[in-house]
Amino acid sequence: MKGLLEKDLRLMISRKQSILIFIVASLFVAFTMEGSFVVSYLTMLFTVIAISTLSYDEYDNGFAFLMTLPFSRKTYVREKYIFTLLAEITAWIVSVILYYAVNMIKGVRIDLLSEAPVLLMYLPLLFLMACMMLPIQFRFGAEKSRTAYFIVIGGLAVLLFIVFKLIGSGDGSIDIIETALSFLLSPVGIIMVTAVFLILVAVSYLLSVRIMEKKEF
Amino acid sequence: MVKIEGLKKKYGDFMLDISLEIPDGRVTGIVGKNGAGKSTTIKAILGLIRPDSGTVTINGRETSSLEAKEKENIGACLSDSGFSMYLTVEDIIHILKRMYSSFDETYFRSFCSSQGLPLKKQIKDFSTGMRAKLRVITAISHNADLLVMDEPTSGLDVEARLEILDMLRDYISRNENCSIIMTSHISTDLEGLCDDIYLIHDGKVIVHEDTDIIKGNYAVLKMDDETFESLDKSHILRSRREAYGYVCFTDQKRFYTERYPEIVVENGGIDELILMMAGGEKR
Amino acid sequence: MHLIINNSSMIPIYEQITDQVKRGIVSGSLKENDLLPSVRSLAGELRISSLTVKKAYDRLEDEGFVVTVHGKGTYVAATDTEAAMEARRKAAEDDLCASIERARRSGLSKEEILETIDIIMEDNTW
Numbered sequence: 001m002k003g004l005l006e007k008d009l010r011l012m013i014s015r016k017q018s019i020l021i022f023i024v025a026s027l028f029v030a031f032t033m034e035g036s037f038v039v040s041y042l043t044m045l046f047t048v049i050a051i052s053t054l055s056y057d058e059y060d061n062g063f064a065f066l067m068t069l070p071f072s073r074k075t076y077v078r079e080k081y082i083f084t085l086l087a088e089i090t091a092w093i094v095s096v097i098l099y100y101a102v103n104m105i106k107g108v109r110i111d112l113l114s115e116a117p118v119l120l121m122y123l124p125l126l127f128l129m130a131c132m133m134l135p136i137q138f139r140f141g142a143e144k145s146r147t148a149y150f151i152v153i154g155g156l157a158v159l160l161f162i163v164f165k166l167i168g169s170g171d172g173s174i175d176i177i178e179t180a181l182s183f184l185l186s187p188v189g190i191i192m193v194t195a196v197f198l199i200l201v202a203v204s205y206l207l208s209v210r211i212m213e214k215k216e217f
Numbered sequence: 218m219v220k221i222e223g224l225k226k227k228y229g230d231f232m233l234d235i236s237l238e239i240p241d242g243r244v245t246g247i248v249g250k251n252g253a254g255k256s257t258t259i260k261a262i263l264g265l266i267r268p269d270s271g272t273v274t275i276n277g278r279e280t281s282s283l284e285a286k287e288k289e290n291i292g293a294c295l296s297d298s299g300f301s302m303y304l305t306v307e308d309i310i311h312i313l314k315r316m317y318s319s320f321d322e323t324y325f326r327s328f329c330s331s332q333g334l335p336l337k338k339q340i341k342d343f344s345t346g347m348r349a350k351l352r353v354i355t356a357i358s359h360n361a362d363l364l365v366m367d368e369p370t371s372g373l374d375v376e377a378r379l380e381i382l383d384m385l386r387d388y389i390s391r392n393e394n395c396s397i398i399m400t401s402h403i404s405t406d407l408e409g410l411c412d413d414i415y416l417i418h419d420g421k422v423i424v425h426e427d428t429d430i431i432k433g434n435y436a437v438l439k440m441d442d443e444t445f446e447s448l449d450k451s452h453i454l455r456s457r458r459e460a461y462g463y464v465c466f467t468d469q470k471r472f473y474t475e476r477y478p479e480i481v482v483e484n485g486g487i488d489e490l491i492l493m494m495a496g497g498e499k500r
Numbered sequence: 501m502h503l504i505i506n507n508s509s510m511i512p513i514y515e516q517i518t519d520q521v522k523r524g525i526v527s528g529s530l531k532e533n534d535l536l537p538s539v540r541s542l543a544g545e546l547r548i549s550s551l552t553v554k555k556a557y558d559r560l561e562d563e564g565f566v567v568t569v570h571g572k573g574t575y576v577a578a579t580d581t582e583a584a585m586e587a588r589r590k591a592a593e594d595d596l597c598a599s600i601e602r603a604r605r606s607g608l609s610k611e612e613i614l615e616t617i618d619i620i621m622e623d624n625t626w
Contacts, residue, residue, distance in 0.1 A: 003312050003315040003316030004316075005315075006315045007300075007301075007312045010308040011304065014303045014305075061297050062299070062300070062301055064298035067265055068264075068365075069288065070288035070317060071285045071316070072284065072285055216265065216266045243551075244549065382547075386544035386547070408548075409547040410547075410549060412551035413549075413551065428552070429512065429552035433513065433514070
């Protein structure tokens with residue numbers, strides 16, 4: 001798997017120009033907009049870029065040669081999940097630092113402790129999004145999956161941001177959400193949510209493995 | 218040792234049905250017209266496709282379920298597939314280093330410098346010849362015991378082809394027990410390298426012969442109608458009508474040169490084998 | 501050992517190899533216990549298949565000209581074997597035959613040829 005990680009890392013780096021543009025754009029957004037949009041944006045961006053290494057692998061009939069290299073198909077799938085997770089976490093850490101730094105420069109004080117839960121939420125949610133995208137891409141390939149993506153990503157990003165903005169603004173009619181949230185944040189709730197999360201990830205992984213093991217090139 | 222036993226694979230109308238055996242230390246060529254089933258055979262050997270029935274094994278292990286360690290012993294070179302074009306040679310060296318425990322970085326780098334392959338340029342900016350050489354060096358730089366190559370010299374000019382063939386010859390003499398399976402449309406390439414040849418036609422193996430026998434005992438005979446009528450056809454494999462009379466293909470050149478000294482005899486080669494056996498009528 | 505192969509000849513390649521090796525042994529350029537190149541390296545050099553070289557070496561071994569030691573290589577066999585003598589004799593006979601044919605084509609009669617041979621043998625002190 002080390003070889004695959006090396007390959008995907010280098011593939012990501014080969015796109016440094018577009019990545020740089022994205023980062024500059026998000027910095028601009030961070031300065032002009034309020035809220036932690038920059039965190040969700042950058043984290044999601046890098047997660048998607050990580051997943052796109054799959055389309056690079058597939059492009060120009062690349063899979064045929066790739067599958068002759070010394071790893072099993074299961075390992076190939078596992079590496080994609082791990083790589084995506086690592087990319088996501090790294091992007092998240094960097095974007096949180098940026099968020100804090102930008103607001104320090106702006107003179108806005110941020111209470112990291114109270115914002116922490118919200119910021120941390122992005123991680124599992126975005127990983128779940130990845131877990132939804134990966135099997136689709138394994139099964140249908142880059143081209144056909146693209147449309148599905150734009151809908152899913154766009155929708156999720158907007159949804160995420162709205163939901164957390166609403167929670168933060170303390171509107172009375174959102175009491176239900178607050179109660180639900182407080183349950184979820186209780187010890188029992190957290191265990192339940194974690195379990196559901198892990199199950200969903202496992203299902204996605206096993207599905208992907210099955211898809212790849214059946215494939216022919 | 219590579220063994221294909223009763224491999225059957227259906228693609229729409231086309232049906233592959235072959236058996237072959239390649240012992241250790243053998244260099245084998247697979248030839249045939251386009252669509253005959255060469256690439257499918259290669260893919261089956263590399264575990265890229267699964268047989269509908271039959272088995273494809275390397276040293277007794279099914280190719281579609283080889284483990285990572287076992288795959289380290291195989292070097293593949295496919296004419297239409299390689300590393301992502303956005304990578305550079307430098308990237309590839311680092312990737313191969315992490316993938317193969319026997320990767321020979323020195324050999325790889327010295328090859329690149331002697332062949333003029335730039336290290337920091339993306340592959341998408343390489344010429345066809347450079348890409349082909351890169352694919353070959355990728356396959357032979359980790360001391361694999363088995364090389365599987367699908368058209369390694371296709372689309373290359375004469376010089377590049379000869380360079381690649383010499384690379385393979387050098388590899389063969391340095392790795393005494395290595396085996397090579399290769400397909401090619403360029404018969405002279407195979408004649409100078411392969412121990413034996415499988416001719417696949419319409420999904421079946423129709424000829425399996427040692428290369429030196431193809432070149433030494435097979436021959437093309439040209440004659441007029443009368444001579445053909447009275448010809449002893451016991452060793453004629455195929456014959457075809459031509460403007461001047463008949464052209465025949467035999468695997469017993471001496472039989473005919475001794476008995477019919479006036480017949481025009483041309484040495485048999487792989488091209489003639491393909492043209493006559495996958496073309497002409499049976500005697 | 502430098503062999504030259506004619507790819508367009510009617511003579512099979514393995515035979516060209518055995519011929520040239522035998523000639524080398526008979527002429528003395530290949531001496532007893534000389535190590536012949538490995539099958540694969542000779543094949544690479546001549547740009548032919550290893551199997552062809554192996555067949556040539558096997559044939560040479562069958563006829564007693566070389567000996568293959570497993571794991572070490574193929575060596576020129578002791579040159580005072582009957583086979584080597586036989587080959588030398590045959591080579592000489594072939595040369596003689598060619599010379600006689602040429603002499604006949606130039607118009608010399610059988611008597612003239614025999615006379616010439618006598619003269620040559622007298623003049624020389626081998």
